[in-house]
Amino acid sequence: MNLLATGQAVSAQLTPGSGAPAYDMAGSVVTYAGGRQRAIAAAGLHTAIPVGLRLVSRTDLDTLVSWQGLPVQIRDYTGWRFFAVYYSVAPARVRGLPTVWDVTLAARSITVAEGV
Numbered sequence: 001m002n003l004l005a006t007g008q009a010v011s012a013q014l015t016p017g018s019g020a021p022a023y024d025m026a027g028s029v030v031t032y033a034g035g036r037q038r039a040i041a042a043a044g045l046h047t048a049i050p051v052g053l054r055l056v057s058r059t060d061l062d063t064l065v066s067w068q069g070l071p072v073q074i075r076d077y078t079g080w081r082f083f084a085v086y087y088s089v090a091p092a093r094v095r096g097l098p099t100v101w102d103v104t105l106a107a108r109s110i111t112v113a114e115g116v
Contacts, residue, residue, distance in 0.1 A: 001073065001074050004071045012053035012055060012103075015053070020049075023047055024046050026041070027041035048106065049084060052102065053102065061091055064103060068087055071083060072107075082107075083110050083111070087106075090103065
């Protein structure tokens with residue numbers, strides 16, 4: 001994983017099932033007079049990618065926490081990559097290894113990064 005602004009990297013093994021995207025679209029079904037129903041979809045596809053990182057050091061965990069809300073590039077061992085942002089970091093202690101954590105991120109794929 002790289003921070004787009006600087007290229008700084010955090011490297012860790014992905015957990016099984018990590019990186020499998022889920023695609024969704026904003027939309028709804030509206031009922032009109034006479035019972036007719038119409039689907040209304042908003043343009044754009046949302047992609048959520050669960051990212052699990054194994055055996056992350058405390059330094060790298062602090063780095064991941066500091067990158068919340070910033071655009072990052074995530075790449076796996078097969079060369080698949082995407083640009084994303086995440087807003088939460090969920091570390092879990094690893095039994096028997098007090099200096100490392102397993103970390104879960106819920107990344108959202110982005111196409112454009114805009115500053116506020």
